[in-house]
Amino acid sequence: MLYWLSAFSDTIGPLNVLRYITFRTGGAMFTALVFVFLFGHSIIDQLRLKQGKGQPIRSDGPQSHLVTKKGTPTMGGLMMLFGLVVSTVLWANLTNRYVWIVLGVTLIFGAIGFYDDYLKVTKQTHAGVSGKVRMLIEALIALAACYFPFFKELVLPLGWSFIIFGAFIIVGAGNAVNLTDGLDGLAIVPVMIATGCFGVFAWVVGNAVLSDYLQLHFVAGTGELAVVCGAVIGAGLGFLWFNAPPASIFMGDTGSLALGGMLGAIAVATKQEIVLGIVGGLFVLEAVSVIVQVISFKLTGKRVFRMAPIHHHFEQLGWTEPQIVIRFWIVSVVLALVGLSTLKLR
DSSP states (O other), rough: OGGGGGGGGGHHHHHHHHHGGHHHHHHHHHHHHHHHHHHHHHHHHHHHHHHHTOOOOOSOTTTTTHHSSSSSOOHHHHHHHHHHHHHHHHHHHTHHHHHHHHHHHHHHHHHHHHHHHHHHHHHTTTOSOOOOOHHHOOOHEEEEEHHTTTTGOOOOOOOOOOHHHHHHHHHHHHHHHHOOSTTTTTTTHHHHHHHHHHHHHHHHOOOOHHHHHTTOOOTTTGGGGGHHHHHHHHHHHHHHHHHHSSOOOOOOOHHHHHHOOOOOHHHHHHOOOHHHOOOOHHHHHHHHHHHHHHHHHHHSOOOSSSSSSHHHHHHHHTEOOOEEEEHHHHHHHHHHHHHHHHHOOO
């Protein structure tokens, strides 16, 4: 919305800064942060009032969670999504198709997660929407998101299979972040780190000069996604204020599915799917640990990890929750630096 004021930059000089993606990215970050700070408490109070017992804790999970996390409300992803939407509408160029596609994937994935959280809270069970049904809906949304805008800008000659590949990335990212969200603050910081990296990639890939210099495929219009990334980081910082141990609220599937889907959509839009596997390596590790655990148990009757996802394995080994969270954050930072280094390795 504010981007349109740049049309008056010829007559009102200071408004010229609204043309700059970097300025609007900073504005989006600050706006989302302030929004979550201002309305976070009231949102938490309303969710706690309506949910009563809060998010049900898995009986087959770490036993300590049955005491320390009992009664904590969920659906905290709502405050981030509100902050993201308000900030994006305010600062982004709303004529940009990538902004609407990424925002659409984020909100629809968030809606799926919200319904899943709603069923868990109302029925007081950890079983929400059927996994097969949820994956099917996510796949259909991801396929639709990949069909027109991304198919026209292919880098690898994958033909129509690119649509399936792109949908797999979006759905996989959404569920990988969802699996990571098991400890206070564990998912949100790696999400912000990965989002920051993709904000850089979006800005570079969307700039013809920079993308040519760094030997990246130029995708016109994707630079505007840096503004969306800024909004996510700001909203994430605000959420972390309330989610820091001991958490006042959990993001729930509402937040984890939405943020994961967003990362996947941005990776597909910027043609940096492989980089997502590096920058989001922690999410990949969490997802792979579950897959390995399930396959091993079905084939041999034995478990590779004491408990999956892998952050619960380390809990069973005696690591405290803050130790796991902070060490996983460190891993995310290292992976992000590796991912960013690919800008000059090409």
